[in-house]
Amino acid sequence: MTDDLPHSPLDEDDALAAEYVLGVLALAERMAVEARVRNDSAFAARVTAWENRLAGLNDGYGDIPAPDLMPKIEARLFPQPAKARRGLFGWLAGALAAAVVAVAAVVLLQPAPPAPVIATLGEADAPLRFEARFDGAAITVTRVAGTPAPAGQVQEVWIIAPDAAPVSLGLLEGESLSVPYPQAPAGWTLAVSLEPAGGSPTGAPTGPVLAAGTITEL
Amino acid sequence: MTDDPVAELIIRVAAQDRAAFRTLYGQTSAKLMGVLLRILGTRSEAEDALQEVFTRVWLRAGRFDATKGRGMTWLIAIARNHAIDRLRARPTAVQVVARDAEDADPVEQVRDTAPTAETRMIAAGEARRIADCFETLEPDRAEAVRGAYLGGLSYLDLAERHGVPLNTMRTWLRRSLLKLRECLDA
Numbered sequence: 001m002t003d004d005l006p007h008s009p010l011d012e013d014d015a016l017a018a019e020y021v022l023g024v025l026a027l028a029e030r031m032a033v034e035a036r037v038r039n040d041s042a043f044a045a046r047v048t049a050w051e052n053r054l055a056g057l058n059d060g061y062g063d064i065p066a067p068d069l070m071p072k073i074e075a076r077l078f079p080q081p082a083k084a085r086r087g088l089f090g091w092l093a094g095a096l097a098a099a100v101v102a103v104a105a106v107v108l109l110q111p112a113p114p115a116p117v118i119a120t121l122g123e124a125d126a127p128l129r130f131e132a133r134f135d136g137a138a139i140t141v142t143r144v145a146g147t148p149a150p151a152g153q154v155q156e157v158w159i160i161a162p163d164a165a166p167v168s169l170g171l172l173e174g175e176s177l178s179v180p181y182p183q184a185p186a187g188w189t190l191a192v193s194l195e196p197a198g199g200s201p202t203g204a205p206t207g208p209v210l211a212a213g214t215i216t217e218l
Numbered sequence: 219m220t221d222d223p224v225a226e227l228i229i230r231v232a233a234q235d236r237a238a239f240r241t242l243y244g245q246t247s248a249k250l251m252g253v254l255l256r257i258l259g260t261r262s263e264a265e266d267a268l269q270e271v272f273t274r275v276w277l278r279a280g281r282f283d284a285t286k287g288r289g290m291t292w293l294i295a296i297a298r299n300h301a302i303d304r305l306r307a308r309p310t311a312v313q314v315v316a317r318d319a320e321d322a323d324p325v326e327q328v329r330d331t332a333p334t335a336e337t338r339m340i341a342a343g344e345a346r347r348i349a350d351c352f353e354t355l356e357p358d359r360a361e362a363v364r365g366a367y368l369g370g371l372s373y374l375d376l377a378e379r380h381g382v383p384l385n386t387m388r389t390w391l392r393r394s395l396l397k398l399r400e401c402l403d404a
Contacts, residue, residue, distance in 0.1 A: 011396065014396075014399070015392045015395060015396065018392075018395040018396075018399070019391070019392070019395070021295075022363065022366045022367055022391070022395070023298060023302040023366055023367065023370050023371070023372075024366045024371065024372055024373045024376065024391065025306075025372070025373070026306060026372065026373075026374075027303070027306035027307055030302070030303060030306060034299075048286055048287060051287065051291055051292075051295045052286075052287045052288075052291060053348075053398070053399065053402045053403075054348070054367060055287075055288070055291040055294075056345035056346075056347060056348030056349070057345075057348060057364065057367045057368065058253075058290070058291070058294050059345050060364070060367075060368045061249065061252040061253045061256055061294075061368065062252045062256075063248040063249055063251075063252050064248060064251040064252045064255050065248050065251070066247040066248055066250070066251035066265070066268055067265065068243075069243075069247075069265065069268055069269050069272070070240055070243050070272075072269055073243075073269050073272045073273055073276075074236075076269070076273055077273060077276055077277075078236070165269075167273050167277070169277070179277065180280060182234050201303040201304070201306065201307040202303070202304055202307050203267075203270040203300060203303075203304070
């Protein structure tokens with residue numbers, strides 16, 4: 001059957017999905033496929049089908065014990081817990097926190113306000129500027145001034161814990177990007193870099209930083 | 219779903235369960251390290267990649283769909299994709315050096331485990347099917363497909379290794395893949 005239609009568009013798409021899963025494509029082709037996977041659910045399903053078909057080959061990979069990298073991974077993802085406070089200062093801080101909670105409770109009784117801004121990326125008069133908001137469950141980064149990346153490139157959003165490597169939150173393919181996040185980690189940096197279409201291939205920013213800002217206490 | 223404990227952990231990770239995230243690391247990091255080291259060739263780069271892979275697992279766990287595949291397959295796909303992207307992003311000269319250094323120690327270590335694992339594969343149920351389907355391919359083409367998948371070889375690498383023009387390799391591999399699909403979906 002397939003010999004009758006070796007070059008039908010269906011087979012062309014499926015062969016491309018297979019080549020991607022196999023891993024034989026060059027970087028530019030891989031980036032194009034990854035962009036398509038994000039935007040074309042039928043094509044993404046083809047990729048998943050090939051991942052499942054070839055999963056039997058995964059037994060060819062042996063186990064190699066890895067060191068415990070969880071502390072580093074957690075430092076990239078989660079804010080450090082606040083240090084335990086002691087003595088009178090601790091009691092004062094506790095009382096203060098209780099007062100803040102009381103005020104917050106009053107504020108929460110008001111009709112739902114828009115999610116608060118947690119960071120501004122770029123100076124107030126910069127031609128390209130972004131704003132980050134946090135609604136309690138997700139961080140949303142929106143371009144509030146300026147234009148999208150030129151053709152063939154994309155704006156990628158990063159979150160950076162102190163002394164840790166940047167973590168990609170995703171690509172700004174439209175005007176905004178929303179990523180589920182349990183809390184807004186104060187003191188961490190949000191940044192937008194210019195990357196080749198499909199995003200940074202290495203997992204670290206490769207292009208110039210277009211804008212950056214620090215997350216402030218809510 | 220109880221037959222896929224890794225999938226259950228990923229679902230808990232999607233619900234922001236950090237304890238489940240640690241358990242998932244404990245149970246799957248050795249396998250993923252095996253994948254990353256085989257493709258990237260050096261321990262330091264594989265460890266860097268492992269951090270990135272688990273970071274992505276945390277951020278993408280909500281997109282995992284247990285009805286579409288097994289948890290381990292999903293994790294290995296994230297690890298392979300990241301490792302291959304990294305490999306392709308290297309300057310060409312570095313890729314050649316890395317390939318020439320294959321006799322050096324960590325890769326050899328991975329290689330040694332591979333034949334055992336491939337023998338095991340013949341016994342395993344899901345894997346027997348793919349082994350049978352590989353039997354339907356010509357041996358050098360089956361070898362090219364397996365080498366590409368496990369080692370992250372590019373079309374360029376494969377063409378060099380098998381001494382054929384790149385376009386010939388592409389035609390070979392595409393035909394082999396469609397043949398495999400026919401056999402595996404039958």
